[in-house]
Each structure stands twice: as structure tokens, then as C-alpha cells.
Amino acid sequence: xxxxxxxxxxxxxxxxxxxxxxxxxxxxxxxxxxxxxxxxxxxxxxxxxxxxxxxxxxxxxxxxxxxxxxxxxxxxxxxxxxxxxxxxxxxxxxxxxxxxxxxxxxxxxxxxxxxxxxxxxxxxxxxxxxxxxxxxxxxxxxxxxxxxxxxxxxxxxxxxxxxxxxxxxxxxxxxxxxxxxxxxxxxxxxxxxxxxxxxxxxxxxxxxxxxxxxxxxxxxxxxxxxxxxxxxxx
Numbered sequence: 001x002x003x004x005x006x007x008x009x010x011x012x013x014x015x016x017x018x019x020x021x022x023x024x025x026x027x028x029x030x031x032x033x034x035x036x037x038x039x040x041x042x043x044x045x046x047x048x049x050x051x052x053x054x055x056x057x058x059x060x061x062x063x064x065x066x067x068x069x070x071x072x073x074x075x076x077x078x079x080x081x082x083x084x085x086x087x088x089x090x091x092x093x094x095x096x097x098x099x100x101x102x103x104x105x106x107x108x109x110x111x112x113x114x115x116x117x118x119x120x121x122x123x124x125x126x127x128x129x130x131x132x133x134x135x136x137x138x139x140x141x142x143x144x145x146x147x148x149x150x151x152x153x154x155x156x157x158x159x160x161x162x163x164x165x166x167x168x169x170x171x172x173x174x175x176x177x178x179x180x181x182x183x184x185x186x187x188x189x190x191x192x193x194x195x196x197x198x199x200x201x202x203x204x205x206x207x208x209x210x211x212x213x214x215x216x217x218x219x220x221x222x223x224x225x226x227x228x229x230x231x232x233x234x
Contacts, residue, residue, distance in 0.1 A: 020085040020086065020087055020088075021087040021088060021118065022118065023118045023119075023120055026087075026118065029088075035091065035092050035095055036088065036091050036092075037091075037095075038091075038094070038095070038098075038108075038111040038114075038127055039095070039098055039102075040095055040098075053099050056096065056099065057099055057100060060074075060096075060100060061100075067100050067101045068101055068104065070097075070100050070101075071097040071098075071100040071101035071104045071106070071107065072097075072104070072106060074093045074094070074096050074097035074100070075093070075094060075097050075104070075106045075107055075109070075110050077093045078090045078091070078092075078093035078094045078097070078110045079110060079113065081093060082110075082113055082114065082117060087114060087117060087118075090110070090114060091111075091114055093110075094107055094110035094111055094114070097110070103134050104134075105131045105132075105134050105135040105138045105140075105141055106140075107131070108127050108128060108130055108131025108132075108134070108141065109128070109131065109140060109141060109144055111124075111127040111130075111131075112124040112125075112127045112128040112131070112144055112145075112148065113144070115127065116144075116147070116148065116151070119151070121148045121149075121151045121152040121155070122148075122152065124144075124148045125145060125148040125149065125152070128141055128144050128145035128148060129145065132145070137181050138181075139178040139179075139181040139182035139185060139188065140178075142174045142175065142177055142178035142181075142188075143174075143175065143178050143185070143187055143188055143191060145174055146170075146171040146172075146174040146175050146178075146191055146195070147171075147191070149167045149168070149170050149171040149174070150167070150168070150171045150191075150194075150195060150198065152167055153167035153168045153171070153198070154198075168195065168198060168199055171191075171195050172192065172195050172196070172199070175188050175191050175192045175195060176192070179192075184215055185215075186212050186215040186216060186217030186220060187217070187220065189208045189209075189211045189212035189215060189217065190208070190209075190212040190217055190220040190221060190224065192204070192208040193205050193206075193207075193208035193209040193212060193221070193224065193228070194224060196208065197224075197227070197228060197231060197232065202231070202232030205228060205232055206228065206232060209221055209224065209225070209228055
């Protein structure tokens, strides 16, 4: 089942992310460098820092005049850096996007991905939830938050069964809500199949597995298929 959870993560974020920054490393470095904390930790900035921020925003908007497009571009760069294992500079890019457009929900996907790369599912879940406070209809954030729930559920299942059940049901609820806003999302169908498989509901697992394939998600289900067949043979 650990393989299944890895598939859930890779499905949305691409190839496996190299961990070049441990949580302890991050704690030490972020204590002295606010650029490593989401939203700069809401820490007060010096006049020099504020001037640097203003200059960066002006230079960026000179190249990409639309704040939303500029912020999205920086978020994309951040995700690429995460895939390359450069977690420090990935967070720098996400925070620079925040300077341009603080209410852009995609930034919170980046923040969450940063913590997921360190297996800090609770921290990831909190920033994903912060993003949903900005836009409660963002299906991608719902899908990402479901991944955090499922990863945490797996980690605590043997010790905290009741909380694990709540997390699993919460993930399923989020994914169904995501489908309300993005009914043709192959990712959401794929994750629902995996979540129901985790729950032991073979009928629903197969239902969403088939739907994912019908929506062109064969790439997603390629490795899930054998797991589903083993646990839910026809």
C-alpha cells in the first residue's frame, strides 16, 4: 500500500522528488532566513528587504505585465525546482509568487508540495487548507489535500485507527467535492479509486478506476491496476 500512496503523489506532481532538505535542516535554516517559510512567516521585514521586494516586483512586471501570469510562472518554476530536488530555491520562487499575487491559490499548492516532499503531511495539509480559504472551489487544492490526508492516514493507521478512518473519509469527501467542480478530472478519479481500495470498497475502487481510464488516465492507472486486481479480483 505504500507503493499506492507514492503513486498518488507522483500522479499530480510528476517524477519522484529528491529530498535535498530534511525537516530539521529546514527548521534550522528557516529560523534565520524567512524566505524559506511560506508567506515569509509573516515576519516583519527591514526597509532594505521591502525595497528589494518592490524592485523584484517591478522588474518581474516589466517582463510579464500581468500579476496573475507572472505569479503562475514563478509557481511553475518552483515545482520544476522541486522535481529537480532544489527545495530551497523552490520555496524562494513560491514566496516570490506570493509577493506578486498573495491570493493566488496555486502558491499554496507549492507550499504544500514543499512539505509533502519532506513527509510533513500535517504542515502540508494546513497550507493546502489555507489555499482553500482563498478559493473554496479550487479542485487541484482539494486533490492535493486529499493526498496529505491519505499519507497521514497510512502513517497512523496501526496506532490511531479512529483518526485514520476520519482522514480516509475526509480524503474521499474532498475528492468527491473536487469532482463537483472538475467532473472530468482523471486525477480525482484515480485518487478516489485508490482511496476506496484503501477503504476496502472494491466496487467503488473499480468504478473510479474504470472512469479514470475512460477519461484518458491510463498513465495513472498503469501501476494501480495490478494492485487493484490483487486486492479486488474479479
